[in-house]
Amino acid sequence: MPLLKGMTMTRPTLTLNPGTDRRIRLGYPWVFSNEIRALAENKTLEPGTLCQLQTEKGELLGMGTYNRHALIAFRLLDTNPEAVIDVDWFEAKLARAMETREVVYPGGYYRWIHSEADGIPGLIADLYGDAVSLQINTAGIEALRAPLLEAMDRLVELKTIILRGDTPQRVHEGLSDTVETLRGDGEAITLEENGLRFVTTLTSGQKTGWFYDQRDARALLAGLIERFESPTVFDGYCYAGGFSVAMAAMGARVTGVDRSAPALELAEQSAGLNDVSIEWIKADVFNVLERAGINKETYDLVNLDPPAFAKAKKTLGQGLRGYRKMTRMGAEITAPGGFLVIHSCSHHVTLDALIEQVARGLTDAKRTGQILFKLSAAADHPAMPQLPESQYLKGLVMRLN
Secondary structure, eight states: OOOOTTOOOOOOEEEBOTTOOHHHHTTOOEEEGGGBOOOGGGGGSOTTEEEEEEOTTOOEEEEEEEOTTSSEEEEEEESOTTOOOSHHHHHHHHHHHHHHHHHHSTTSEEEEEEGGGGTOTTEEEEEETTEEEEEEOSHHHHHTHHHHHHHHHHHSOOSEEEEEOOOHHHHHTTOOOOEEEEESOOSSEEEEETTEEEEEOSSSSSTTSSOGGGHHHHHHHHHHHTTSSSOEEEEETOTTTHHHHHHHTTTOEEEEEESOHHHHHHHHHHHHHTTOOOEEEESOHHHHHHHHHHTTOOEEEEEEOOSOSOSSGGGHHHHHHHHHHHHHHHHHTEEEEEEEEEEEOOTTSOHHHHHHHHHHHHHHTTOOEEEEEEEEOOTTSOOOTTOGGGOOOEEEEEEEO
16 A cells, blocks of 8 residues: 555564674665574565664664575665655655766766665666666665656656666576566667767676776776877777777777677777777687787787676685786787786775786786876766775776886
8 A cells, every 4th residue: 555645654673683783883785694683573574675774772773675585684775764765765866866977977878876875775777868777686676666767767758778687696686687678679779978979789798788987997098099109009808899999089000809799799880980990809808918929919008808807705816817817918018118907897806906916917027017097987886985895996007118
């Protein structure tokens, strides 16, 4: 039954174990399953149920969603334990997030919602003008899908809505892992970034269609390469051509390498939209780097932006060795005075750990250099100070001697 004005709804209440309230008082938005008192009534709650959270002494701390099957069992939505999580609540969150994006990247092409950092844990939303690509990664937001979509429609006249449900997080939450076209057609979407136009697809490929998080890095590298006369660029893991097209538009002769044929097809379409010519190579990047090193090829800028080498803690050692090897191979084909750019999108790899492996890779290649810029995600991917896990993207721009 819908609530009438003035009515309140009694929500189930979860109780924290003694001594586990400190982090959430400091703004940490998660409560793990072993921090919640095990009570028989908790087992009856459906995944995604809205619940109040209280200390062992009965002090209410907020409202959020609960999934007893997940490691992160409770995700805080509001510090007001009486908050009504409805269309108006979502609209306020969405409007505030949009206002922030429009200040830094006006035009309607950006990461609209970045999960906990925008106060909607479990939701990723990328906006492409009148299209939106969503990841609903928790049972809680899945249960609130209807008011969420209604709130989005209040703010934007959306012609296309794609749900990218093919994420491991949904599986961990007990949800289906399918891609749904809720409205329109997400096969060929045109977006604008830094004065250029690109083509992507929202129904297949990587994540939500486009890596908006590298927007500022693309602009930076394009500016650096503009200073060279007849510059040459090696762009490894180029995916749909974001870096490649940005630097080619500045006059660079670019070689873009990726093992995905569909991604390279999108990249070629984007090159055409911007009237630039790029050499695309469908191959494993390490193989191409090795061949380039053997042939003594050199480039003024070598950009290496791989998928996460360490997707879990258990693969961290292997991943770190991958960054070291990649740095060595990239350094071997970077011209003297040229730029080597190494990226990592794994939150398991800290910036200090990345720097250490890059240093070892440079030593292996018998090269020295300077770190000129430390990269992070663009401003439409804000980090939550209380949640270090939200600071996942990092990179180093180095000039080699």
